Amino acid sequence: MKVIKFGGTSLATGSKVKQALDIITADPQRRVVVVSAPGKRNATDIKVTDLLQKLADTVVDGLNTEKITTEIIGRYLEIAEYFGLDHTIIGYLHKHLQLIIHRNYINSEYLYAAFMAQGEFMNAQLIAKIMQHQGINAQFVSPRDLGMVVEGKPQATTILEESYDHIADFQLDPKEIIVVPGFFAYDQKGNITTFARGGSDITGSILARGFNVDLYENFTDVSSVYAVDPHIVAHPRAIRTLTYREMRELAYSGFSVFNHEAILPVINAGIRVNIKNTNDPAARGTFIAPTKDVNHHHHITGIAVNKNYIGLYLHRYLMNTEVGFTFRLLKILRKYSVSYEYLPSGIDDLTIVINKDQLTGHKKDSILTDIKAEVHPDQLEWFDDFAVMMVVGEGLYAQHDLLAKIMTCLADINIVPMMINEGASRISLMIGVHVAQADPAVRAIYELSTNHQDTNSTDL
Template sequence: MKVIKFGGSSLATGPQLAKVLDIIAADPTRRVVVVSAPGKRFKGDIKVTDLLGQLAQAVIAGADVTASVDAIIARYADITADFGMPDTIVGHLRQHLLQMTRQSYLNLDYLTATFMAQGEFMNARLVAAVMRHRGVNARFVDPKALGMVVSGRPRAANIAPDSYARIAEFNLAPDETIIVPGFFAYDRAGHIATFARGGSDITGSILARGLGAELYENFTDVSSVYAADPRIVAHPRAIKTLTYREMRELAYAGFTVFNDEAIIPMSQANIPVNVKNTNEPAARGTIIAPTKNVNHHHHITGVAAKHNFVALYLHRYLINAQVGFTLRLLRIFEQYGVSYEHMPSGIDDLTVIIDKAQLGAGIKEALTDDITRKLHPDHLEWLDDIAILMVVGEGLYAKPTIIAQIMGCLADIGIAPSILNQGASRISLMLGVPADRAADAVRAIYALSETHPHP
């Protein structure tokens, strides 16, 4: 049995949904289908999830929701029209959405999470209805019916470990296909909570592990995972196979083709993932698998850049001799709900790399005041507009000179990384570079990777 997930671009229109239905029908082992909300149909279009975010804001403000509801339901009506469906399904979706606007919620975070989840919920309902209309034995299944329970914040949920045992007990009839909405589940109190954006990937990976799937197929709008962003490097190398660890590092750094959190259940269960293209379903795609099953052909598997970071540089003599110094620093961050991405250090200094999105109004200044008052640094400085480059490859450790060559190729184009960090796993190298030079750095390192094809 295979679990198969389709992204928003694969489900944005009626013709795209027709391709999805053909893909499902082509393989009878594709029994569990996870769907995203309809995505963009064309450049400048708005995803249904973003329309739902606007609706949530209108509800919070007490504004008239008619126009927002109409815009959302019109997306589903356009899809059903291509299949000659009766108007009843769209009418039911409208009534469902209007009912959401009249409910009370625990707080604004839960309200927002509930609305953001409705794109997947309604799309799964629609897809199941279209399949039944075409004579397929398809059933909509809510995450609650599968036993999925989450904890954490309403918009940053984590699957509860005991969910997997309940999922394994789910009764999947021999002749049916189930359609499951991605992106959300329910906490123990019954409230809707969502995973991170791209969370339909996470739903698919959770179900693949829980149901013991032989393969998790993730259909999107690209035919492979590429060694670099095609928007930066023209015609980059397609990666045929890569390890769970490599994919997680690359996904974290900006490879949006697969969510980095979705790798975790797959690696825990040793289930391979096949990233494929809805528009080219016969293409092989990219296989993500355990390290022992991957043959590497390049020292550098891929290079990616992630923007919108700042770094806090803190210098104080004899930090290495002060027991608990880093703990006290992190407790200050905890007070403000701020987590860090990387923390390279020396005997007298620390650099803390932080996602800018966490530094709302006044937080940066408050952190500076608290750290200065409680830790008494000799020097404290914020480094703004940093991009993180991740150079990833299981073969990095096999060539001791590769880091020197990376630094050399960056020096050749006038880039001096302000931060360099490599862990003991030696499968990734993190570089902090000026944000406006990140694309140049990616191109230079990618060119280097192509000159060292054999680990």
């Protein structure tokens, strides 16, 4: 049995949904279907999830919701009419969305979580009806029906271990396909909460482990995971097989094709993931598997870059002699609910690398004020001109002169790294550069990698 998940782009229009249904029915093993909210129909379009966020903003501001509600329901109406469905299901979805709008919530965080979840909920309802209309034995199944229970923040929730037993106990008809909305679940008090953005990948992974399937197929709009972003390097090498560790490092550092948190449930069960293209379902795609099952280890498997960082540089003499110095800094970050990504340091200075998305409002100024009062630095400043490249490969440590070669290829194009850090796992190398230098640096290292790959690589 397989779990199969479709991303928002794969379900954006009626014709796209038809394409997805053809893929589902082409393999009788595809019996658990996870769906995202409809994505963009074209480059200038708006995702339904983003429309729902606008709707939530409108409700919070106490404004009229009719226009935005009509636009959201119109996306589902367009798909329903493509398949010739009557408007019964659309009437149900409209009524359901009105109930969400007028419901009372604990606070604004729970309100936003509930609104953001509706894209997947309504799409799963609609697609189940479409499948039934076409004579396919299918039913909508909610996360509550499956016993998925979560805990944590309303918009960054995590699955409880007991959920896997509940999913395993679900009575799955051997002749039926179930359609499950991705991205959200319910906490122990019955509140709707969502996983991190891109959380439909997480739902698929949870169900793959819970049902103990043979394969988790994740359909998106690319045929493979590529060694680098195709926007940086034209026609880069497709990665045929990745280890869990490699995918997690690359996804966390900028590869958007698969959510880095989604790897965790399948890691525990040893389930393979196959990234495939909805527009080219016959293509092999990229497999993600346990390290023991991968028969090749490139020195450099992939290079990711993330330009959404900011650095907080601190200098103070004799910093290294003060016990608990870093702990005091991290307590201040915790006060403002800010986590750090990297923390390279020297004797008298350190840099805290933070994702910019966390520094909303006046947090930057407040953090500076608190740090100055707490540790009295000689120098303290933010710098925005900061990008992080992550060079990843299970075989990275096997070539002892690879770091020297990377530094040489960067020096050849006049790039001096701002910081360098090798991960404890020894499969990743973090290099900080100025934002304007990030793309040239990626291209240089990629060119180096194409000249230093194993010649005897084999597939799973």
